[in-house]
Amino acid sequence: METGEQMIEVEALWELIDEMVVPSEACDVPVTDALGTITAADVVGPVDMPPFDHSAMDGYALADSGLEPCTIVHEVAAGNVDAGVIHRGQAVRIFTGVPLPQGTHCVVRQEDCLVDGNVVRLGEDAEVSNGTHLRRRGELLKKGAVVLPSGTDITAGAIALLTSCGITKVPALSQPVACHISTGSELVEAGGVLGAGQIYDSNGPMMQALLDARCTRLVRQRVPDVASELHSAVAGFTGDLLLISGGSGPGDHDHTGRALRDAGYTIHASRINSRPGRPLIFATRGHQVAFGLPGNPLSHWVCFHAFVTRALARFEGRDIPALVNAHLTEQLPSGGDGRRTWTPARRQYRDGMLYVVPLGWQHSGDLTPLASADALLMNRQDPATHLFPTFIL
């Protein structure tokens, strides 16, 4: 028996994926295009943050804490190049974010000031201790400090932080390029007319949407159940992640395993003790990764979330998807045969707890539960807590 032909557990496939999938190469990405990528190195700040001493409030800069009336000598507004100098007994009109005049001791909020012409008196609540309502250059981040450590998910907040430091390019792991091949002579592209025995290909558009939502580039193909056509498509694949829908079983018309082998792929697993997903191929060729996924749409969706997202996370350098324990809102139908069984589910948060509503499915061709699923539930109840391991999608 060739390696990869014996039935393996779900956890063993996860270990294979972790071991065989290598993070993509790092490249410099414009910060404006970096949303959803992972930093490939520590990102160091080129300037102090904030870049200059400035006021935290609209109000008046004072040169000392004396409570005597002060004379307003000038005003500093946003964009002013020169904030000037302030001396004892003087006040400078100032606004949030603007540079401090030399000699500033504190800023008093305008609502704590009584202004009469060019004279400022301080109200009872005015705070005048040294440094009040001032922000000092470099108090958030010193020049040369790490702004984002290696391995950070570049969120919208991270983009704001990088931009505020003047960083326009960031070392990030490049996104893998994926290809999805729907196999099946019965498949018709949406919009076509169905002949006898034909159905629409829904796995291709579904995978396009799943990868669009992750900002992963996908090329789609459709090939009939003809070994030579699948072989050509597989052999010519130049991207990182190849997803083949259908034909992964041992049947007479299942060409996926042979096509991968003939194209130089090593098959590491082809039968998983998982429902859906018993016929599922995991293979590699150098750094390239291929999955042969079940063609039934529900199985296809489940195996994407249970296995393919883990490979994507490895490519992208992000944390692998973690199972979390959830309460069930209703009992699962008892499975019985010991296979790990997956159920699409919908999250609910109640009273500080995570519940999931299992979305019943009639059989693996049933797509109706997928529309509202945002979790994926495994039928392995923890005997002590009665909780169920769940992927948050």
Add this chain to the structure above:
Amino acid sequence: METGEQMIEVEALWELIDEMVVPSEACDVPVTDALGTITAADVVGPVDMPPFDHSAMDGYALADSGLEPCTIVHEVAAGNVDAGVIHRGQAVRIFTGVPLPQGTHCVVRQEDCLVDGNVVRLGEDAEVSNGTHLRRRGELLKKGAVVLPSGTDITAGAIALLTSCGITKVPALSQPVACHISTGSELVEAGGVLGAGQIYDSNGPMMQALLDARCTRLVRQRVPDVASELHSAVAGFTGDLLLISGGSGPGDHDHTGRALRDAGYTIHASRINSRPGRPLIFATRGHQVAFGLPGNPLSHWVCFHAFVTRALARFEGRDIPALVNAHLTEQLPSGGDGRRTWTPARRQYRDGMLYVVPLGWQHSGDLTPLASADALLMNRQDPATHLFPTFIL
């Protein structure tokens, strides 16, 4: 005092948003572009699903439940137009998803069959009751049945479901078109050189990323603190949602409120009992909606998640963001002045419970917590449960 000048509570602003923001117009969207939109009407199936009787397994179709050996008379493979007819005593080789020969009583899985030449005998585990391993035309959805009800979020799973029914266009609420204006004479676009008193505009790139992640189109502008320039930008706005960064307070250099009024907007609120967010403008002009948001990046981010996403949800026809109760991993610093105070936070799931880790911030110019925030926490502890209301981002 003009309407909108008095301080209002957070909940009152939410009510104003719910009342004033009207869902966008419906339009027909190609299913392949519909990810993340909401259906504007019930979507009805144009065909039965599945479209024809077919086999659920690779195996043999039988004409009755007789256990005698059967003769294999032909084979039906994927894409075959004519599945033929089957008679008593005959078997037809058949594969998952292919049409059934006329007269099929059940399908027996190939692993339950003993095949010798063109003769099939049944193993002990073979199930042969009427209908076993068959899928009947229309058993999932009848032609004319509702595939997706009005108001459904079009997920990848929904796209698969629609496509499998041959639906290529779907009535969906159109996405609002947004414009973000960063005001401030001190702002420099990332990549430029900072002069004295200047800082980089991080709110524009942050908002671009926040709206990219929601598939909302955004146009960005930057204008100095000059009333006439802001007025031109606001008056000429033709989209749905106008977001203005900075200048929303009552200060001498705060032009946002005046620019909106002069351009024909009605200001419904300008002071919210919220930290950050006390100066925040909510205004409308016909169906157009404008927010004047605080210019401090952390405040900007918080007010987007606390208020703007609610307006987006109303435009898009989706459920308004709901606060859920979460456990805190550590105590919040006590606030004191009664204002609703928001803290960026990070989710953790442990033992079936939802925790959030508050991400400390030094002040409202501090961007460092935003990079890893995926929740937004409000300082209003439930006295009975000690839980905190939280937005899941």
